[in-house]
Amino acid sequence: MHAPLGARSQMQFWIIQGLNSLSLGGLLFLLSSGFSLIFGLMRLANLTHGAFFMLGTYFAAVAMRTYTGLNIWVTALGAGLVVAAIGGLFERLVLTRLKTNPLGQVLVTLGMSFIISDACLVLWGGDSIPVPTPHNLQAPTRLFGFVFPTYRLVLVGCAVATAIALYLLMDRTRLGAMIRAGVDDRQMARAVGIPVSNLFTIVFCLGAGIAGAGGVLGGPILSAYPGLDADMLPLALIVVILGGIGSLLGAFVGSFIIGFVYTFGTALFPELAYIILFLPMIFVIAFRPQGLFGRVGA
């Protein structure tokens, strides 16, 4: 419950929480775009996604603790590559063997997420480890006399940049065209000679890599801690179900809708935080099962 003490504090409430919503939306897009990509092409709810994200965060926390002054952007790139490689191996060695068994695939991704989270616990212990905010972004930004953390604003920029890059990749490149063909009609794509199995690996790497890099970038806000994976996975699911399966635009819009709903929900009705978070999803499933931007029968 906020304080309606005068117009200024009213305005401050809406501005600050609005910015908060944007930054959470940005974070959610970094989390869920990879999930959406994988889901779209492979029809696979990759429940390891939260663990990939957490792996990125731990990677950043440990690397930046060991090498103080390590640049967060370099770390994000490195973590993205490492997690992409892990994802690729997992897809090649495990998932392809189960390709005739979709339920088995989903269960295996769940099992993998447990393995990763326990491995993190063994390797790095049960403490929460901070990811430092980059030095030049530590000072809060002052906007019209209101204070807001600079890093959160930058995070929104990162999400937008990622969205544009993914859009260009999907819309302007040959690889993107092949992926879109695979999303629309897998059998037909195979028939015209698109190597769908290789595409699966590439997309899985890409999705995992974005999650890993997103985990690094989300680190200064979230910190690395056991259970981060389980906290983040439902959020990715909500975004993707809301936005529409396999739709990049859906993931983008869905992320910011959830960002706003969650932030204002917790600010205005703190007791109902979780109800507010899941309510839009229930409505969407009930009235528009394909999601806001999903295609029917895809």
Added chain:
Amino acid sequence: MTISRRQFVSGVAGAGIASMAAPNLCFAQTSGPIRIGLLAAKTGPLASGGIDMELALTMFLKDHDNTLAGRKVELIVADTAGVPATARTKAQELIEKDDVHCIIGPLAAFEALAIADYLTERQLPTIGVAAAEDMTQRHPSPWFVRLTSTSAQCAYPLAEYSVRELKYKKIVTIADDFAYGHEMCAGFQRAFEDNGGKIIQKIFTPLATPDYGSYVAQVKSADAIFLGTAGSNGFRFLRQFIEYGLKDRMAVIGGMTALDESVLRNMGDEALGILTTSWYSAELDNPLNKAIAPAFRKQFRYDPGYYAASTYVSGEILEAALKTIKANAEDRKALMAAIRGNNVQTVRGLVKFDEFGNVIGDVYIRKVTRSDGRLVNSVTKTYPDVSQFWTYEKAAFLKNPVYSRDYPPAKNLEL
């Protein structure tokens, strides 16, 4: 099972030597070692505390050569994973399969509540760590003692200190949205407002809160914010609190788990100067702790905190009780009576138990400072012999409902 001749001979010889060396063993009805069961969450989100509980108890036993009151001790550790149902299964396993003489732990209140009735029914002496108020108030068990603190026990002194010494008039509280957070904030509020202060806002955040930004932005202007959090949540909240530039505008104070040593070891200068309250600090200036805390730090490279101290003190209490009953742990009634009846000097100071089995002991106001390069909770004031009822009259206290989100009602909230 086959026993070779050599094993048989060495076994008999060993037994002979043992009974010569420790003649009092012959008086005790010994059947093998004393078996202690430790319930600790070694996996899952509570793992940090659970692992410390095991390390400290193992260290205690090792310091005593795995022998308490002249009798060998065997430790059986069961991983509850921080899940009540698992805690129940493991407790049953410890009792039915391992036939333990007593249980130490578990860490979380919801785990402790899940097994409380079972342990009472099986009449097993339990040295508890979890803080749920009613376990030693409205629903005490004759088989349960708690050496740490109730949720609110350590909050009372800080509430009084905030008014009398720090001169705070308005405070905002924030805590995790479950019983531990509700109870601690309720106790803090009661003592703070009885001393003339005002709690102007109470925020409870879900246990799994990915982003604290929207909560930080709600915090109203006050003299201080009280963190009633546990585990990594307080630490994550605090970082956002600082990033929003709020630390320059109001002070931060915290409950017994908010800036525990296990949290501090991952923090930086942002923690400096924060006051918290607890029944322990690695910096405590008593002879026992001055020997133990550095030894722990040397071995594990960080300071012992709430969880490590909880099992170490459990070990000390158990040892004293076993000495009283001449190591006859099979007599559970006598063991429990000895645990409850003894006043034991421990690393946290003198531990006594009230008639409900809850500790009466010193509570310390601590300030985060830097010492030898690391962050420590240095003690600034000691409140001696704090009871779970604080300064309130016991009968009246127990007539009230247990502390909760809405009790006692907050009358000074700013809307």
